[in-house]
Amino acid sequence: MSSMIKIAVDAMGGDNSPKKIVDGIIHHQKYNKNIFYKIFGDKDKIQNLIDSKINFKNFEIVNTLNKVSNEDSPLEGAKRGKDTSMWLAIESVKNKDCDIVISAGNTGALLVISKLNLNMIENIDKPALSALWPNKKGMSVVLDLGANIECSSKNLFDFSIMGASLYKSLYPLEIPNVALLNIGSEALKGNELMNGDVNVIISDGFTGNVALKTAEGTASFITSELKKALGGNLIGKISSLLNISNLKKFKKRLDPRLYNGAIFIGLDSPVVKSHGGTDFIGFSNSLDVCCRIIKGNLIEEIKRNI
Amino acid sequence: MSSMIKIAVDAMGGDNSPKKIVDGIIHHQKYNKNIFYKIFGDKDKIQNLIDSKINFKNFEIVNTLNKVSNEDSPLEGAKRGKDTSMWLAIESVKNKDCDIVISAGNTGALLVISKLNLNMIENIDKPALSALWPNKKGMSVVLDLGANIECSSKNLFDFSIMGASLYKSLYPLEIPNVALLNIGSEALKGNELMNGDVNVIISDGFTGNVALKTAEGTASFITSELKKALGGNLIGKISSLLNISNLKKFKKRLDPRLYNGAIFIGLDSPVVKSHGGTDFIGFSNSLDVCCRIIKGNLIEEIKRNI
Numbered sequence: 001m002s003s004m005i006k007i008a009v010d011a012m013g014g015d016n017s018p019k020k021i022v023d024g025i026i027h028h029q030k031y032n033k034n035i036f037y038k039i040f041g042d043k044d045k046i047q048n049l050i051d052s053k054i055n056f057k058n059f060e061i062v063n064t065l066n067k068v069s070n071e072d073s074p075l076e077g078a079k080r081g082k083d084t085s086m087w088l089a090i091e092s093v094k095n096k097d098c099d100i101v102i103s104a105g106n107t108g109a110l111l112v113i114s115k116l117n118l119n120m121i122e123n124i125d126k127p128a129l130s131a132l133w134p135n136k137k138g139m140s141v142v143l144d145l146g147a148n149i150e151c152s153s154k155n156l157f158d159f160s161i162m163g164a165s166l167y168k169s170l171y172p173l174e175i176p177n178v179a180l181l182n183i184g185s186e187a188l189k190g191n192e193l194m195n196g197d198v199n200v201i202i203s204d205g206f207t208g209n210v211a212l213k214t215a216e217g218t219a220s221f222i223t224s225e226l227k228k229a230l231g232g233n234l235i236g237k238i239s240s241l242l243n244i245s246n247l248k249k250f251k252k253r254l255d256p257r258l259y260n261g262a263i264f265i266g267l268d269s270p271v272v273k274s275h276g277g278t279d280f281i282g283f284s285n286s287l288d289v290c291c292r293i294i295k296g297n298l299i300e301e302i303k304r305n306i
Numbered sequence: 307m308s309s310m311i312k313i314a315v316d317a318m319g320g321d322n323s324p325k326k327i328v329d330g331i332i333h334h335q336k337y338n339k340n341i342f343y344k345i346f347g348d349k350d351k352i353q354n355l356i357d358s359k360i361n362f363k364n365f366e367i368v369n370t371l372n373k374v375s376n377e378d379s380p381l382e383g384a385k386r387g388k389d390t391s392m393w394l395a396i397e398s399v400k401n402k403d404c405d406i407v408i409s410a411g412n413t414g415a416l417l418v419i420s421k422l423n424l425n426m427i428e429n430i431d432k433p434a435l436s437a438l439w440p441n442k443k444g445m446s447v448v449l450d451l452g453a454n455i456e457c458s459s460k461n462l463f464d465f466s467i468m469g470a471s472l473y474k475s476l477y478p479l480e481i482p483n484v485a486l487l488n489i490g491s492e493a494l495k496g497n498e499l500m501n502g503d504v505n506v507i508i509s510d511g512f513t514g515n516v517a518l519k520t521a522e523g524t525a526s527f528i529t530s531e532l533k534k535a536l537g538g539n540l541i542g543k544i545s546s547l548l549n550i551s552n553l554k555k556f557k558k559r560l561d562p563r564l565y566n567g568a569i570f571i572g573l574d575s576p577v578v579k580s581h582g583g584t585d586f587i588g589f590s591n592s593l594d595v596c597c598r599i600i601k602g603n604l605i606e607e608i609k610r611n612i
Contacts, residue, residue, distance in 0.1 A: 229556035243545035250535035
């Protein structure tokens with residue numbers, strides 16, 4: 001069992017948990033055989049949901065009824081105690097019992113409890129939250145998305161190394177191409193964010209968060225306008241029906257579940273945050289991110305490059 | 307002629323000038339009868355392009371061969387002298403000869419030359435660059451988009467008054483609803499930018515510029531993915547053809563020419579910046595923005611509210 005990837009899963013975070021989490025694990029292990037899921041949360045509920053759909057050799061449930069609420073401030077979340085499903089999941093990574101931890105719960109609390117339990121990678125000053133964005137040629141890694149409002153040039157430099165290492169661990173065959181998100185004419189401007197010429201985008205947390213939310217808001221606006229245009233009359237409905245396979249392809253390319261899984265890097269173990277509002281498919285995709293990070297040796301890659 | 311709106315037009319800025327500019331004026335005056343265009347630039351070229359398509363009572367050409375280049379730094383642009391088409395156009399507003407000035411030229415130079423020539427509105431510390439964005443319910447005014455990288459809370463407060471006044475002058479029947487673009491849970495987050503619950507969005511220039519460029523980049527990414535999906539095979543092409551009127555409606559809603567015309571506010575005369583890359587339709591739309599600002603008494607509105 002030692003060659004297995006061991007994932008610590010907080011089963012109690014996000015909407016519709018633990019059902020979504022357990023369904024995500026069930027879906028994920030269908031296609032990924034050499035994974036062990038250490039699941040933290042309400043054992044009765046979780047066991048009930050698993051039924052016999054996962055081989056007993058591939059999971060273990062650690063029972064706890066205490067949990068961090070979505071409404072908690074980061075500090076309130078941490079103060080709920082050391083027996084929340086989130087805390088215990090992180091602790092199992094700290095104790096080297098698991099390789100990586102994932103939660104769909106309270107982001108702020110996840111960052112704070114991770115910082116309380118895990119050590120920084122040597123010579124990295126601040127951890128950063130990073131995510132995957134689609135671009136015209138493939139995918140980009142973007143960081144920081146909000147963990148650090150103010151960043152020094154040293155922080156940004158660290159982010160560039162961590163971001164390139166993350167990209168390399170996720171896409172071993174590709175070459176990372178780093179740029180700083182800025183508004184001048186020298187650096188990467190926002191309107192070049194998604195054309196794919198760079199694939200590692202560095203920014204302070206405030207700017208990165210604004211860019212992320214703006215991209216989400218724009219995508220939501222455009223797709224709602226498109227729906228209005230295509231569904232507005234009979235001809236629109238008929239031609240959309242005729243064209244259903246192409247439209248599905250388009251929808252799939254923009255499906256946020258595909259990009260689910262933000263990665264908190266800079267600590268000596270990676271911490272993955274699934275979107276709280278995603279479904280079991282989205283959660284399964286972020287479990288996939290966990291596996292690729294571990295297989296790609298993210299932490300070793302960062303240490304080697306720093 | 308005193309009840310006419312007088313627009314000072316820099317004819318030499320942006321791509322494909324002065325042809326685009328003159329064609330824009332010709333197009334604009336077809337639907338707007340009570341406007342006088344004072345046009346600054348190469349008189350021979352401009353007169354040739356106008357031919358007899360504009361009533362001689364509605365325009366005048368001020369000849370100058372000197373102009374600001376797109377490649378100039380803001381200061382280089384200003385140093386080209388007081389006889390560039392841009393400088394002379396701004397000066398005509400300073401001298402109260404015209405009501406408003408518009409240019410499709412170098413943005414930085416336009417801001418600097420405007421600041422050199424025009425006074426600030428009393429009690430406003432910094433001017434801001436604002437633009438119109440579509441949202442799910444209509445349009446929003448967004449500022450600052452890059453004129454001020456660092457802003458104090460007083461600046462942001464000024465922007466909110468100027469933004470609300472601008473909104474009111476453009477949409478006299480609507481009620482301005484102001485929010486600060488931020489990343490916390492209290493203020494407006496980027497993903498709510500375009501849902502239409504607020505229509506005046508305030509930000510420092512760095513953040514606003516990142517948001518603007520990110521929105522542009524995201525829109526470009528999504529429409530290119532949509533084109534790929536719809537044009538990828540025969541069925542896609544046929545159904546798109548069938549659905550052409552709906553797709554055109556969608557395209558029109560996202561047409562950047564509709565939103566052309568950034569407004570530099572805080573000076574005692576409004577300065578309008580057309581996108582350099584737009585065509586004559588886009589330039590005509592920004593002439594329309596000029597008219598609505600003057601009819602809506604923007605500067606008086608700001609002075610009354612400050």
